Amino acid sequence: MTTKRNAESVAAAADFDKLNRDWYIDKAVQVLVFLGGISAIIFIIGIFVFITKEGMGFILGDFSFTEFFFSQNWRPTSENKATYGILALIAGTASVTGLAMLIAIPFSLGTAIFIAEFATGRTREFLKITVELLAAIPSVVWGFIGLALMNPLIIDIFDVPVGLNVLNAGIILGLMAAPIMTSIAEDALKAVPDRYREAAEAMGATRWQVIYKVVLPAAKNGLLGAVLLGVGRGFGETMAVLMATGHAINIPGSVFDSVRALTATIAAELGETAVGSPHYQALFTIGISLFVITFIINLIADLVIRDVRKG
Amino acid sequence: MLATKQQQADNKMMAISTTDLSLWYGTFQALFDIKLDIKQGIITSMIGPSGCGKSTFLRTMNRINERLDYVRISGKVDVMGQNIFAPEVEILQVRKQVGMVFQRPNPLPISIRDNILFGHNIHSAGKTGKSEEGEIVESALQQVLLWDKVKDRLDHKATALSLEEQQKLCIARLLPVKPSVLLMDEPCSALDPKGTEAVEELLWDLRGKYTILIVTHNMAQARRASEECIFMLMGKVIEHRETGEMFLTPQHQETADYIEGRYG
Ligand SMILES: Nc1ncnc2c1ncn2[C@@H]1O[C@H](COP(=O)(O)OP(=O)(O)OP(=O)(O)O)[C@@H](O)[C@H]1O
Numbered sequence: 348m349t350t351k352r353n354a355e356s357v358a359a360a361a362d363f364d365k366l367n368r369d370w371y372i373d374k375a376v377q378v379l380v381f382l383g384g385i386s387a388i389i390f391i392i393g394i395f396v397f398i399t400k401e402g403m404g405f406i407l408g409d410f411s412f413t414e415f416f417f418s419q420n421w422r423p424t425s426e427n428k429a430t431y432g433i434l435a436l437i438a439g440t441a442s443v444t445g446l447a448m449l450i451a452i453p454f455s456l457g458t459a460i461f462i463a464e465f466a467t468g469r470t471r472e473f474l475k476i477t478v479e480l481l482a483a484i485p486s487v488v489w490g491f492i493g494l495a496l497m498n499p500l501i502i503d504i505f506d507v508p509v510g511l512n513v514l515n516a517g518i519i520l521g522l523m524a525a526p527i528m529t530s531i532a533e534d535a536l537k538a539v540p541d542r543y544r545e546a547a548e549a550m551g552a553t554r555w556q557v558i559y560k561v562v563l564p565a566a567k568n569g570l571l572g573a574v575l576l577g578v579g580r581g582f583g584e585t586m587a588v589l590m591a592t593g594h595a596i597n598i599p600g601s602v603f604d605s606v607r608a609l610t611a612t613i614a615a616e617l618g619e620t621a622v623g624s625p626h627y628q629a630l631f632t633i634g635i636s637l638f639v640i641t642f643i644i645n646l647i648a649d650l651v652i653r654d655v656r657k658g
Numbered sequence: 659m660l661a662t663k664q665q666q667a668d669n670k671m672m673a674i675s676t677t678d679l680s681l682w683y684g685t686f687q688a689l690f691d692i693k694l695d696i697k698q699g700i701i702t703s704m705i706g707p708s709g710c711g712k713s714t715f716l717r718t719m720n721r722i723n724e725r726l727d728y729v730r731i732s733g734k735v736d737v738m739g740q741n742i743f744a745p746e747v748e749i750l751q752v753r754k755q756v757g758m759v760f761q762r763p764n765p766l767p768i769s770i771r772d773n774i775l776f777g778h779n780i781h782s783a784g785k786t787g788k789s790e791e792g793e794i795v796e797s798a799l800q801q802v803l804l805w806d807k808v809k810d811r812l813d814h815k816a817t818a819l820s821l822e823e824q825q826k827l828c829i830a831r832l833l834p835v836k837p838s839v840l841l842m843d844e845p846c847s848a849l850d851p852k853g854t855e856a857v858e859e860l861l862w863d864l865r866g867k868y869t870i871l872i873v874t875h876n877m878a879q880a881r882r883a884s885e886e887c888i889f890m891l892m893g894k895v896i897e898h899r900e901t902g903e904m905f906l907t908p909q910h911q912e913t914a915d916y917i918e919g920r921y922g
């Protein structure tokens with residue numbers, strides 16, 4: 348009897364040892380996961396430090412705040428006097444993104460409403476997969492569509508000399524931003540509890556009344572988050588806008604004017620500048636501005652979406 | 659011939675009158691040939707074990723069950739003498755006529771005022787003036803004894819109210835469109851005893867003005883808060899009588915067993 352009990356307690360002690368090993372594994376995994384988690388932050392800070400360092404010489408040296416932000420003369424390679432004004436580039440990015448949103452917002456909102464509120468079963472699954480596929484199209488392919496398909500089309504339809512312009516890039520960018528916006532907007536609509544819809548329908552509201560009086564107001568923060576993410580996407584997009592805008596420095600007077608985007612400028616010129624030259628540093632300063640703008644937009648989007656989850 | 663005439667006259671007195679009402683969820687039959695006549699202006703309670711089809715019956719009365727596309731219904735339902743499944747009848751009108759209160763209070767995530775005005779706005783054609791809106795809100799909230807408590811925060815979100823207040827609000831928001839029948843599916847089950855008592859008192863106040871059909875799992879509540887009582891079992895109506903009588907001398911063994919707590 349006693350021996351048996353002793354044996355049992357020995358076994359228990361052995362178990363205890365094993366638990367100890369598990370404890371170490373657990374700790375190790377915890378540390379790993381923690382490192383993985385903060386690595387994103389480390390990378391972001393690293394990138395920011397890097398681009399700031401590269402651009403700093405310019406900011407401290409030749410940089411003039413008024414010239415940089417309020418002059419439309421971007422002539423970094425001028426022989427006599429190089430000027431670094433990005434106003435026209437800002438106007439280019441803003442006009443293309445603005446038009447893209449005008450196209451993408453109704454489009455993605457409509458699709459999201461259809462998927463979330465009307466489509467059922469197969470149709471729904473099919474649409475969701477299609478939207479995800481659209482999101483996966485590489486931006487150079489979109490740029491190619493802008494260049495090879497939209498360009499002649501715009502020239503034909505509107506009888507203008509060039510088809511690479513705000514209209515072209517805006518449409519392309521709108522189509523590019525729409526899938527992710529649709530996805531997020533649909534999530535926001537789905538997050539509205541069904542009992543709200545049921546309550547409204549039980550009072551005799553039609554499907555449309557339920558949507559615009561109950562579902563949309565209840566989902567408005569999530570929808571705003573979707574739009575802001577789309578805007579962020581528009582600001583940051585490079586390849587497609589490089590190919591579809593015409594890449595001409597210009598403050599656009601109409602959608603048929605060619606423009607040049609901030610991102611496209613960096614992409615096109617960085618390879619041809621001497622490392623450390625004022626031009627090189629000026630491009631990095633554009634990078635800093637872009638970084639700050641997209642960071643702020645994403646931060647707002649994030650805060651807004653988080654607010655949705657809480658409410 | 660005479661019998662049918664007599665029957666028609668009776669039907670006129672009935673708020674709800676069903677014949678051979680059956681309902682299927684897909685292939686699963688939830689209601690079997692329900693024949694019920696529910697009198698106007700009184701409170702009728704509906705009891706029965708879980709899953710016997712009480713909610714299903716209620717949800718058929720204002721056609722909210724038809725949100726589900728796999729629901730199939732046969733038979734006839736008259737509300738205030740009008741067949742609600744007749745082809746010329748508009749589903750939205752049925753839902754206006756027959757208000758529904760759910761088990762979990764479900765005010766819309768908008769202001770208290772907008773909750774009250776919601777039904778009114780979707781059913782009235784023109785625009786309602788501000789002062790008239792104010793009157794509608796006050797009168798609805800007065801009827802559910804909520805006015806004094808919330809009159810200073812009509813613009814607050816309704817979802818911030820206590821559960822009892824939310825449930826009262828859910829009753830109040832039905833009133834501006836002047837429904838004839840109020841359906842209540844376990845309206846007190848999310849409330850504490852005090853809230854339950856308050857809502858019961860309210861129902862008693864509303865009696866006469868509206869026909870009330872209330873589902874409850876609470877035997878005591880059925881007993882003290884209703885005038886007639888319906889006992890359902892497995893999708894069928896077993897017994898429908900005056901509440902006091904039913905609890906005192908149930909006619910069926912199943913009813914007796916249930917009342918005495920021998921079912922789940
Ligand atoms: N949406 C649905 N789809 C399929 N079956 C359903 C659905 N709703 C209810 N049922 C089934 O129909 C039967 C009746 O359900 P119902 O909700 O009407 O019961 P109940 O009497 O209200 O029960 P409880 O007291 O638990 O609320 C149950 O067997 C249930 O499983």
Ligand SMILES: [Mg+2]
Nearest residue numbers: 712713714843
């Ligand atoms: Mg139920």
